[in-house]
Amino acid sequence: MRDKAMKPHIASTRDWRFILFTGLILVLALVPLLGWVYPYFIMQALCFALFASAFNLLIGHAGLASFGHAMFFGTGGYICAHALKVWAVPPHWAVVFALIATLILGLCVGLIAIRRQGIYFSMTTLALAQMLYFVYLQSPFTHGEDGIQGFSRGHLFGLFDLNQTYVLYYLILLLFFLGHVLIARIIHSPFGDVLQAIGQNETRAQSLGYETARFKALAFVLSAGLAGLAGAMKALVTQTASLSDVHWSMSGDVILMVVMGGMTTFLGPILGGFLFAAMLQYLSVLGQWVIVAQGTIFLACVVMFRQGLIGTLARRLRRSL
């Protein structure tokens, strides 16, 4: 009886998100065949979109605003690049190492940061991220300002040469897809419901019988791991791992992506990631003024679309997107 009672709800809320996300994946799968867009732009956008979705799992669902998420994105990139260049492992192992490293880092940072709430949580994550930035700046393995570059991407499972653009493209698209399937599973699980409850009223969630610190810690670790995966993907695409990906400004950029797209929505961070990549690509002619342009766009989004572009659309359509 319990299952029967819940079934209609589960089917109806997922529909639109599922259809639109599937449509997006199909369109992206056709991009290389149609030659509409520069594949490197799409690959970078996919990395940012997964990073934004990973961050949104934390801020949009559990209500935890990390100001230091770049540490996971950057660490994923560094570990992947180091594993490929120095350890000369195949790319699939490089990605797995990056994932494991960021999960462990997420656990360590999460256990410290979730002891505090609100602005104190945010400032703790920022402080830890800045400490890690300094470690990376000084560590020989990161090559400081130069970063790790000039490595070969290698062959996936010894079969697929990732130095071929379209092979790499489909690998990045597959990882993006799998990352989002995992996020969708988390959001639509009882665990996801508890995260949302914590985000809205932690005391109330606690009084229902949940040890909220454990849930927050797990959400933090999952978000960190997915951000690390996005960082590893970006290192594979750009063949570079640099300090810019661990810099605090990258933690700000991911907030920008999520706010532009729409917090608490599933598709919003994806759109935010694509818009951010587009800004980097097409506003680069502005040089240093790109920061001003980004700030203006951010302000316009906050003033005109307080729930983000997808959030506003979802409200108009009265649908979950």
Added chain:
Amino acid sequence: MTDRARASSGLEIQGLHAFYGQSHVLRGVDLSVKPGQLVAILGRNGAGKSTLIKSIMGLIKKCSGQIRLGDVDLLGRPADQIARMGLAWVPEDRGIFASLTVAENLRLPPILASDAPDEAALFALFPALHERLNTPGTRLSGGEQQMLALARMLRTGARTLLLDEPTEGLAPLIVAQIGEIIAQLKRSGYTLLLVEQNLQWIAPLADHLYVLEQGRIVDECASEDFEGRLPSLIAHLGL
């Protein structure tokens, strides 16, 4: 849920003091709720009624005295541990989560007992909820939200229930419905502690009434003495 909790434990509170920062809100509260009893706390706004409930649930950090559920002392335990002992709370604002649907709100709390009421039993008690499973919780009317909060609490299998002003802001018809549900819960052996301002509504349901004023119990009476004590209760409540 443990066997202890399943047995619908009673609550014993002795010398309870609670503080919000420097503000001394509860000043030595003593009260007793025996297993299977319905006890009501009456009092004006600001008397400390909600603070008393929150103290029992472990949500007020600065407390002293004794709060016992059966033979377990609750003071100093975290709220999640207290909830898992079979104590459930419906707050004054009902605590419905805005982004979750009725179904999601309902299935949110952990089920603590194998014999907790299933959905069939809950929908028999609250038929309006079955029609609105996919509706976001906060789009329900006040009465429906109260029903959802009660259903969610019962689904855990908790046997000792704390209700903070369950009739506040509700239409008389809904208040009557909630009264029937609470009477039914009492008949089923649940232990209930209610905070209420509506004396006329709660008096016929309660086994024992306490009046809280400025953080102290200033009057009490058992249901059988209620009629004789009515003028005194009315005077305390300023009705």
